[in-house]
Amino acid sequence: MHVLVTGSNGQLGSELRDRSLNTSAQFFFTSKEQLDITHTEAVEAFIVNYKITTLINCAAYTAVDKAEDQQDAALLLNFEAVKRIGELCKKLQIRLIHLSTDYVFDGTASQPYKNTSPCKPVNLYGRSKQLGEQALLELDVPNSIIIRTSWVYSVYGFNFVKTMLRLGAEKQYINVVADQVGSPTYAGDLADFILNTLLDFKSDTTEIYHYSNEGVCSWYDFAQEIMRLSSAACVVYPIPATQFPTQAARPYYSVLDTSRLKQDFQVRIPYWRSSLSLCISKLQNAA
Numbered sequence: 001m002h003v004l005v006t007g008s009n010g011q012l013g014s015e016l017r018d019r020s021l022n023t024s025a026q027f028f029f030t031s032k033e034q035l036d037i038t039h040t041e042a043v044e045a046f047i048v049n050y051k052i053t054t055l056i057n058c059a060a061y062t063a064v065d066k067a068e069d070q071q072d073a074a075l076l077l078n079f080e081a082v083k084r085i086g087e088l089c090k091k092l093q094i095r096l097i098h099l100s101t102d103y104v105f106d107g108t109a110s111q112p113y114k115n116t117s118p119c120k121p122v123n124l125y126g127r128s129k130q131l132g133e134q135a136l137l138e139l140d141v142p143n144s145i146i147i148r149t150s151w152v153y154s155v156y157g158f159n160f161v162k163t164m165l166r167l168g169a170e171k172q173y174i175n176v177v178a179d180q181v182g183s184p185t186y187a188g189d190l191a192d193f194i195l196n197t198l199l200d201f202k203s204d205t206t207e208i209y210h211y212s213n214e215g216v217c218s219w220y221d222f223a224q225e226i227m228r229l230s231s232a233a234c235v236v237y238p239i240p241a242t243q244f245p246t247q248a249a250r251p252y253y254s255v256l257d258t259s260r261l262k263q264d265f266q267v268r269i270p271y272w273r274s275s276l277s278l279c280i281s282k283l284q285n286a287a
């Protein structure tokens with residue numbers, strides 16, 4: 001099995017790289033500089049040259065606020081390039097593992113979103129990811145899967161955990177939104193799931209599954225736990241989202257229902273607090 005991971009310098013791509021040594025597949029990790037997914041011909045040549053059998057697309061435009069001003073860039077990466085990758089995978093009969101987000105939902109639900117719940121993104125990033133999903137579903141690439149995940153963090157890349165650790169060391173207090181609720185996801189856990197369970201995924205159609213760590217919290221709860229685990233003296237105050245204006249709106253409730261994934265793949269997912277503790281220990285040991 002030859003597996004191509006695009007966007008490999010991001011959070012998920014880096015976690016996959018760390019863990020890939022324990023599998024029997026041969027991996028090809030490509031950064032944006034090595035393989036730009038908007039260059040379809042280059043992607044096709046790579047797939048053919050290296051006899052790729054599975055493509056894990058970790059490349060994405062993930063700057064949620066910036067996307068509002070850079071709509072073309074977000075749509076090019078999260079929609080148009082994804083559509084063309086889907087077409088390639090279908091043509092070359094390759095399995096595609098693609099990632100999407102809780103931000104495809106509008107956040108007005110009061111119970112966890114299922115893979116079948118209607119999408120209605122409240123920001124451009126969410127819209128661009130939804131269009132990417134739609135394109136893949138329409139193409140219906142066999143043996144392919146879209147995994148929606150949420151609030152991803154890792155020792156790699158940029159994320160809320162690292163931002164809070166920085167602010168925790170710099171500030172005496174910070175305000176954090178307490179009325180937006182979701183489930184944090186440690187990219188290491190998601191990478192383990194993909195490598196242990198999905199490399200030989202079979203299905204006649206393109207399927208959507210939800211993966212996030214177990215448990216639910218607000219950004220405020222998440223920040224509090226980050227401060228506690230890192231022994232930061234910084235005090236976290238809860239505020240409503242209306243008091244923290246951002247360029248892009250965020251859903252108020254974006255909890256993903258992971259029951260289909262747990263049932264179909266017979267996996268257990270770690271609780272968010274345990275995984276957060278693990279990640280913070282790793283960051284502290286690396287410092």
Ligand SMILES: NC(=O)C1=CN([C@@H]2O[C@H](COP(=O)(O)OP(=O)(O)OC[C@H]3O[C@@H](n4cnc5c(N)ncnc54)[C@H](OP(=O)(O)O)[C@@H]3O)[C@@H](O)[C@H]2O)C=CC1
Binds near residue numbers: 006157
């Ligand atoms: N981060 C999160 O909280 C969440 C992420 N997701 C989804 O999970 C997936 C992985 O996310 P995550 O690992 O956090 O994302 P990151 O932003 O950490 O990584 C994305 C990577 O894609 C690279 N990239 C950008 N443009 C291109 C291009 N044209 N060709 C190839 N690579 C490119 C980026 O490079 P560079 O940095 O140099 O631009 C970066 O290394 C994405 O699909 C994302 O939408 C879903 C829910 C939550």
Ligand SMILES: Cc1cn([C@H]2C[C@H](O)[C@@H](COP(=O)(O)OP(=O)(O)O[C@H]3O[C@@H](C)C(=O)[C@@H](O)[C@H]3O)O2)c(=O)[nH]c1=O
Binds near residue numbers: 101151250
């Ligand atoms: C830094 C900061 C943020 N916040 C709020 C703003 C926002 O409502 C919330 C999260 O802010 P961030 O910008 O860090 O996170 P955001 O970029 O919205 O994170 C999202 O990224 C994309 C890629 C996804 O797919 C989503 O699942 C989700 O993880 O925290 C505060 O309240 N206080 C603060 O000091």
